[in-house]
Amino acid sequence: MEKIWTSDADAPGPLIIAEIGTSHRGSIERARELIDAAVESGAECVKFQHVYADEIIHPETGMVPLPGGDTPLYEVFRSLETGSSFLEAAKSHAEGRGIGFLCTPFGERSLRELVQLGCRIIKIASPELNHIPLLEKIAQNEVSAVLSTGVSRLADIEEALTIVQKNRTALLHCVTSYPAPEEEYNLFLLPHMSALFGVPVGISDHSLDPLLVPLASIYFGGACIEKHFTLDRQGGGLDDPVALPPGEFTAMSRAVRHWAVRPREELYAFLVDTYGTERMERVFGDGKKVLAPSERANYGRTNRSIHATADIKPGDVLDTSNIAVLRTEKKLRPGLHPRYMKVIPGRTACRHIPDGEGVLWEDIH
Template identity: 30%
Template sequence: MSITATPADTSAEIDPVTVDSARIRPIGSKLVGPGCPVYIVGEIGINHNGSLDNAFALIDVAAEAGCDAVKFQKRTPEICTPRDQWDIERDTPWGRMTYIDYRHRVEFGEDEYRAIDAHARKAGIDWFASPWDLPSVDFLEAFDQPAYKVASASLTDDELLVRLSQTGKTVIASTGMSTPRQIRHAVEVLGSERMLMCHTTSTYPAPTEQLNLRMLETLRREYPNVPIGYSGHEIGLQTTLAAVALGAVFVERHITLDRAMWGSDQSASVEPGGLQRLVRDIRVVEAALGDGIKKVYSAEKAAMAKLRRVPGNLATLPQPAAAS
């Protein structure tokens, strides 16, 4: 696999001993995988509620917190909305309207995404999206996406997976609401060499007892050549930090300006102050994890001289002869 991208934090040193090249994926100009800084995405989704001002504010929030990217969702409403739901009326902040009209109301078009692209570039942060249908992939290809995300709801859409694999970009696949056989099939369709997989529980918000973070270890064993990340929908930050401690190389959390705002994803999202703390603490946790090789740090030597009464000589004992 040829990799020409730079690390997620260009000021960070990547230890060649800890980097597993089979599990490294490029996302734009950055590398994601074991031995690289955790790649952090602020999932805007449709929390902008159809407002460019909200979208710009959320981009700024993510950039200021130190996220690597923000992510949106792109749908063709007539394709993604079941026909029997089109005419169902619902109350919205814009008055009572049919569900299909609501889906159009929160969907951005080309002009809006051109503005989003310019704003993200100015803020110094990448953006990409989860396309939910084939026309949406074609739409997003015009913006030179650094990666694509497969929403958990789309993991069984083979036609969409094939189209995404044809783009040649890294494809990040969430595994919520999916069985082991469905996950395996999606990997076979996408091809493991270009994908990154996220453990996910698709409830909004997700109860703590349903997060099943040990699935990160299970997925690493099952897919040894695929980097494994975490897409969380829970309330709170501790469990996302636990996912990083368990080895997640990619983290995605929904973000919002205010969890009390109207919208189905707002309550499972992280507000600006929480996002600042989350990014800060992820960097602390990944720095604390180290490389797993036991060593005596130079800073320990003063304490050793002061506190260790018996120096010990095990380290200098001759090694037993090898059996003939």
């Protein structure tokens, strides 16, 4: 794995990533301001998202519940399409400030553009962990991958790791809920997953407390802490309501650096003293990798499946002009697993598949 996982000598402990996401709202000036604030707040890396709406969801997805309320997500994603020149400028500014740069692609076009920008480490969000065609392209480009594992089962993680190269991969344990209930984090999983898969494991934390989950993850040897970052929780970014503003991010960074070099028993005593034994036991969990209660209803919907991208009539041939691997979300019907994109093109429809709906085996010959 590349040096992004190795903290500087002056910054012991796990790598701290400020997830800027779409908090820049399409403004490169605001993006630079966010990067500068992240540097001052103790982050060692910033993460952006390379958004093309058509790579993520269908226009018929409708309203999606997010931290800021029900959101017309396709239209919002369209408004956040910045193109690669924006990310090139953000990457240059981050590197000029001496901080790492990560970015999340959502499809093959955005991945290709990030590779062309010289991004050698790619962050894959939890809903794309089962985007098999995207993972295959990552492997073909021989870039390193950081994979979030929210709304997933062990088999999903194992399948992803058989595609990307393990020696160039790290995992981020995650609960894909906004905000994520702290008691569902089950941090006992971190050493179990690291031992099972033989890769570094950190956390992507969507809970609201700036210290609880990050410090508890250190107790279990977490390799990385990713937290959403914003200048203002009312800033209008999709994830701003669950993000840390600079003051809270700074407090987290300082606490992480302090406790990363202290004996584990002292950290445990601090956590119990601060949060209580019962609360800590709930956050620690039992170490079994299962879907968190807040994720269960989203499994198969938040992650990817094969959807129609045009109105498909009986007798039509299915190919990349009328099907795609997309998130389903709440309104549409989920389709077949993305692994079947190897065999679906060339088949013919045996019944009508409405534009946007998931493609099922009974739909095709």
